[in-house]
Amino acid sequence: FFFSHQEVVSEESEEESNGVNLMEFSDEILLHILSYVPCTDLVLNVRRTCRKLATLCLDKSLTHTVLLQKDYKVNKDKVKQLMRDIGKEIYQLNMAGCYWLPSSTIDHVTRCKNLVKLNLSGCHVTSLRLSKMLSTLQHLRSLAIDVNPGFDASQLSSECKATLSRVSELKQTLYTPSYGVVPCCTSLEKLLLYFEILDRSREGFMLSGQLMVGESNVPHYQNLRIFYARLAPGYVNQEVVRLYLAVLSDRTPENLHAFLISAPGSFAETGATKNLLDSMARNVRLDALQLPKAWINGSGLLQHLKFNNPFYFSFSRCTLSGGHLIQRVINGGKDLKSLTSLNLSGCVHCLAPESLFRKAEDDIDSSILESLVVSCCNLRHLNLSAAHHHSSESLGNHLCQLLS
Template sequence: MDNQIETAQCCPDSVSQCSVTISDFSDEIMLNILRYIPSHDLMVSVNRVCQKFRTLCLDKSLTTHIHLHKEYSATDEAVKRLLKEVSGDVRTLNASGCYWLSGSTLEQVTRCSGVVRLDVTGCRVTPTRLSRLLGSQNLRWFSARLAPGEVNRTLLALYLAVFSLSVPSGLAGLVVFVPGPAPPRPGAVAALTERMAAADGSIVRALQLPRTWLDGAMLGRVLAHGCPAYLNVSRCSTPGFNPLHVLLGAGRDLSPLRSLNLRGGKGEETMDGESVRALVRACPDLVRLNLSATHYHHAPPAGQDGHLCRALGCLAHLRSLARRVGVPIYQPCSEDAAHQGEDPAEASCFRPLLEGCPHLAELELIGAGFSSAMPRNEPAIRKDPAACPWSCLIGDAQLAVLGKLRFLRRLTLAHLPGVLKGTGLIQLAQGCKDLQALSLANLGSLKTVNYTQALQEVLVHCTQLRDLRLEQPYFNANAAFFEALAHCRRLRRLCLVSRHGTFQPAAAAAFVQRSTSLIMCHMFMGGTLAACKALQKTLLDSLSASRPALSVVVYPLLHEDLGHVIREMPLCHLDEITLFKSRVAEEPPLLVEEARAD
């Protein structure tokens, strides 16, 4: 295609007479361009260019929905000025993960009286400030992601009690996340969900409650008034509660459901083939589906019609999928077929999924029984869990076929001992050119890293990569690794977890210093505490001034004080990348479009 471009021959005089500047563009074109500029930059820099730009920067199409999430260059001064300028127009404000902003800056949100959706997850907000924020808004969405601790649980109970007595008009989303053991369910929860569901003209659009807070009776009452678009029942452990059976047995229209998380409760849920097919028929428009802790059983079918991939392939709108690997779901590729030159895609167990869901953007394949070496609230795991024999069915040939998913943006592969040399990863990276987040954990042999060379070649192809998480017991982060990683020029977050791994401090420091987009470097490996602290200090001392959001943590994975270090880390990085967990359908999709409609 490049050879078909012809160079235009123009007279220099005619060019100067017919030149067009950006100020000659129509307002509509300019507004479309300005949408790609962070909101705080519009108010601090762009609006100073000229009077026309100042007028455009205050257009309601740019000021109604403010998105600060992952805008790591936003300073306190810039955000204060932004909120002052647009306070009368803002309806949705997403400041989640802005851990570097001060509490006084976030308190400026109280100026924005028209806000109907507010997200300050992971920000430095005291209980007093949070109370003022909630009291100043006409909330339609309540979301709370709490760190462990009795104080936070008590505060949550107080808010829920207030809401249950006087539910804000139009409150349609209730999302509560509490890590670790769930606290006792406040009595106000049942009253709150009942009032939300029973409100005139109101349908609960999003629902997530911790573990034992949600049971079959409560879910049934919510479904009686309409099916939510987002439902997360992950890790629900109420005795006798099977969320899928409640859903399918409620006799309600489940077609509005777009995001469903059935990640399992205590242990792992068991799902049969008929239940899967019934779910697909009842929710044909599912976009996000998480089955990562759900075992699937079926009688051996004649052909592939009974396989899970065949059932899921009927979900034409599916964009995000998390699936457990380690039960007899897949048919391994026939070695005879491979020797006869048959197309691997035709013999692959993934073929029905590739044909039915070609627009998958997020995929997680997690081997049964996998546990990360770095859990949140417990000491690091010192012994690797044994892999299920069925996980061996996913090898390099299977991964190579996934390269046909041209729209894939996020990929997680964990506990797959069948991945040996990593050649399939190379073909996958070559096909998925827009991959932005990659998480690899315990692939191949756990005693050595057989795919080191392949991984370095993979990184050369991942030019759009933003997040990389790598967990392998014996990984060596040497100069060659960081040299390959330097090809990922857009990389923002890096997390390495290796119980017996090593790193070269000079190579790591040089990489972080020249990677100007990098704002997070977390390395939990072997080595001495002194060496880890020295590298961390070097990076923070040299870069903190130029990168205010920079988060650097280098610490021995098996050190007894690791838990204290984890508690001090920014919650957004901890939950989104550092700690391994399934993330498909974990968060509700943004309600920006719904807010616009209102």
């Protein structure tokens, strides 16, 4: 068969007319598509293609939050241009782990005058550079930084300290024994601490966890609601976290709702930590609790702590028997419908009435699990890994059947 030139052209034009033009989509659909494009590409490239995209790429829903932590193609010049173009529109900026950017890139953050949340974890920021940057960010309420060797809080300006005094959420990763900026954050409600201090210097010298503590640089916890500390292995990390906790033991915040400490290996309880836990038992009602195993094993702490609407408990690797689980945690079957996460990993005896003389091949006590299921009926996360439970072969008593 043969077709004329006119027929071919008309057929191609008809196909084009039936095709989909991206610009014909609604603004809502286009904004959703553009939300998957890195912000640097939106601002520096896509918005230059046409007038409609020039408007949409600067929509608040796309410029309100800028994530650079996975944008490996971005460089210092692109960040500089991005901050120059939309700096005043950015309210949340995440530069966590941007190791490929030079430290001087941080200086351009000063253009983001309206920043409320800033994440600089993994970025090397000196105390002087931090002071200069934070002095301009008067609206900042959430901050994440690293504290590296050489950090000196005395180099922070009064304007910087004024900004820190308004911060309510702080994530601080420590690579050197220090309070960091915590003493300046007098309005803290949420404190997340990550201790990554090595026991030895690069030259092989043993390090100490002792700090030069003065009255003016002691942390303020009076408004604290959430305290979380995660320790890497090493005795220096344990020494430093005890200094943070010593302040808590003197005056425990009345509004404290979550107290979580994750520590590998053995982390012995001291007089100061015991005083802290006693104070917590008297003065606060918790919603979330995680403690080192040495602080729970053999103590009656769980019987004395008060809970409000608990949603998270972790007793990983504790010698917690099923009897203790029912009496001290569930309190004989009290209503724990608010509890959504329970970590019993490594608690070999938690489903047996008593831990003495129990063998791994012994059957679990189905009544303990039944009490757990009835009392905590809204559990979404239950961790029984490394607990080595042997279920009974009798009908209805298998672990999976009871949990169903």
